[in-house]
Amino acid sequence: xxxxxxxxxxxxxxxxxxxxxxxxxxxxxxxxxxxxxxxxxxxxxxxxxxxxxxxxxxxxxxxxxxxxxxxxxxxxxxxxxxxxxxxxxxxxxxxxxxxxxxxxxxxxxxxxxxxxxxxxxxxxxxxxxxxxxxxxxxxxxxxxxxxxxxxxxxxxxxxxxxxxxxxxxxxxxxxxxxxxxxxxxxxxxxxxxxxxxxxx
Amino acid sequence: xxxxxxxxxxxxxxxxxxxxxxxxxxxxxxxxxxxxxxxxxxxxxxxxxxxxxxxxxxxxxxxxxxxxxxxxxxxxxxxxxxxxxxxxxxxxxxxxxxxxxxxxxxxxxxxxxxxxxxxxxxxxxxxxxxxxxxxxxxxxxxxxxxxxxxxxxxxxxxxxxxxxxxxxxxxxxxxxxxxxxxxxxxxxxxxxxxxxxxxx
DNA sequence: ACGGCAGGGTGACATTTGTCACCCGAGACC
DNA sequence: GGTCTCGGGTGACAAATGTCACCCTGCCGT
Numbered sequence: 001x002x003x004x005x006x007x008x009x010x011x012x013x014x015x016x017x018x019x020x021x022x023x024x025x026x027x028x029x030x031x032x033x034x035x036x037x038x039x040x041x042x043x044x045x046x047x048x049x050x051x052x053x054x055x056x057x058x059x060x061x062x063x064x065x066x067x068x069x070x071x072x073x074x075x076x077x078x079x080x081x082x083x084x085x086x087x088x089x090x091x092x093x094x095x096x097x098x099x100x101x102x103x104x105x106x107x108x109x110x111x112x113x114x115x116x117x118x119x120x121x122x123x124x125x126x127x128x129x130x131x132x133x134x135x136x137x138x139x140x141x142x143x144x145x146x147x148x149x150x151x152x153x154x155x156x157x158x159x160x161x162x163x164x165x166x167x168x169x170x171x172x173x174x175x176x177x178x179x180x181x182x183x184x185x186x187x188x189x190x191x192x193x194x195x196x197x198x199x200x
Numbered sequence: 201x202x203x204x205x206x207x208x209x210x211x212x213x214x215x216x217x218x219x220x221x222x223x224x225x226x227x228x229x230x231x232x233x234x235x236x237x238x239x240x241x242x243x244x245x246x247x248x249x250x251x252x253x254x255x256x257x258x259x260x261x262x263x264x265x266x267x268x269x270x271x272x273x274x275x276x277x278x279x280x281x282x283x284x285x286x287x288x289x290x291x292x293x294x295x296x297x298x299x300x301x302x303x304x305x306x307x308x309x310x311x312x313x314x315x316x317x318x319x320x321x322x323x324x325x326x327x328x329x330x331x332x333x334x335x336x337x338x339x340x341x342x343x344x345x346x347x348x349x350x351x352x353x354x355x356x357x358x359x360x361x362x363x364x365x366x367x368x369x370x371x372x373x374x375x376x377x378x379x380x381x382x383x384x385x386x387x388x389x390x391x392x393x394x395x396x397x398x399x400x
Numbered sequence: 401a402c403g404g405c406a407g408g409g410t411g412a413c414a415t416t417t418g419t420c421a422c423c424c425g426a427g428a429c430c
Numbered sequence: 431g432g433t434c435t436c437g438g439g440t441g442a443c444a445a446a447t448g449t450c451a452c453c454c455t456g457c458c459g460t
Binding site for chain 1: 436437438439440441442446
């Protein structure tokens with residue numbers, strides 16, 4: 001019997017997935033969490049065979065969760081279920097120790113199969129997404145990413161410079177380099193391209 | 201027996217909701233659609249009692265769907281199920297003729313009740329969201345919204361001016377007015393605030 | 401009829417962004 | 431040891447954005 005913990009902040013989806021997986025004769029949903037911290041507590045306490053988790057949740061993201069499960073040498077395997085078909089996300093998920101990565105536009109019949117695969121020690125990852133993850137490396141340096149992240153929030157160069165202890169000219173240059181790498185004409189385009197590609 | 205059509209581009213959620221609603225003895229899921237146009241075709245053909253639909257879908261949004269169902273005097277009632285807790289969205293949904301509006305962080309047990317309410321001719325709307333929808337009117341004019349929408353996509357003032365047959369000075373002024381109304385310091389902040397409030 | 405208001409529309413000027421040329425240190429390679 | 435590349439960092443100048451004052455039309459209330 002595969003013992004499953006569900007972590008998803010949308011309770012409609014969480015409840016529906018709990019119902020769906022409970023219908024499988026070899027699966028039991030033993031817990032549900034509304035956010036990442038609650039999920040971590042329940043992983044420690046219930047020691048499920050598998051954690052099925054969204055990426056974007058309050059408290060801790062699914063990727064951060066996976067990092068902590070690995071760091072604490074817990075036996076639970078982690079299957080990410082997410083909206084984001086972004087190679088950058090998958091790459092970071094794998095680096096965090098995730099054992100599966102399934103998109104929310106996967107047919108619901110395949111979720112149970114993915115759970116079985118991951119519970120059996122295998123990886124369950126969308127093959128096309130996996131291929132894309134390694135063919136398009138992240139072109140941004142850490143500084144460029146940080147500057148872009150703040151620009152995306154609407155911060156002006158002066159503010160970004162103050163926050164990062166840089167001069168405004170430096171910030172301008174980082175933005176310019178990021179724009180060039182991403183083929184963008186301005187910061188708004190650069191931010192959108194980076195986010196859509198999972199590099200932000 | 202309540203005959204239901206589901207419209208949701210995430211097949212995982214769509215399949216899980218189909219399973220969940222099918223477990224109710226008084227409900228039958230008679231069709232599923234992956235996008236808005238497919239949903240409209242199936243509403244016309246199958247004439248379900250209720251259409252349960254996401255808002256953001258390829259082809260036609262759930263709100264556009266509701267408008268068309270109403271315009272074609274089809275008997276199907278529309279229940280929106282969405283992520284967006286935004287008064288602006290609810291307002292537009294109601295104007296489009298929607299009969300229910302449920303958030304995806306509603307407990308899954310309540311979805312069936314909402315379906316029954318809507319099928320019975322009543323409205324099923326989150327009360328708090330409804331209150332918020334009418335207390336904060338949309339401060340943007342149509343032109344301001346159009347200019348902001350394009351700015352959000354990364355278009356520069358010159359480009360926006362050309363697209364809307366205006367001069368760049370006019371575009372600058374519309375953006376400035378929108379920024380002032382929203383309390384933003386630049387276009388990026390203005391776009392974020394407007395989107396978060398459902399006015400974009 | 402008139403005044404006030406809102407929204408549509410514009411350009412001069414101040415401020416910010418983006419371009420470009422530049423410097424420095426660390427690491428890899430020959 | 432020398433050269434090259436990369437990422438961190440900077441400012442002068444051109445281009446774009448944001449501020450501000452202004453005009454026009456239509457609608458509404460008096």
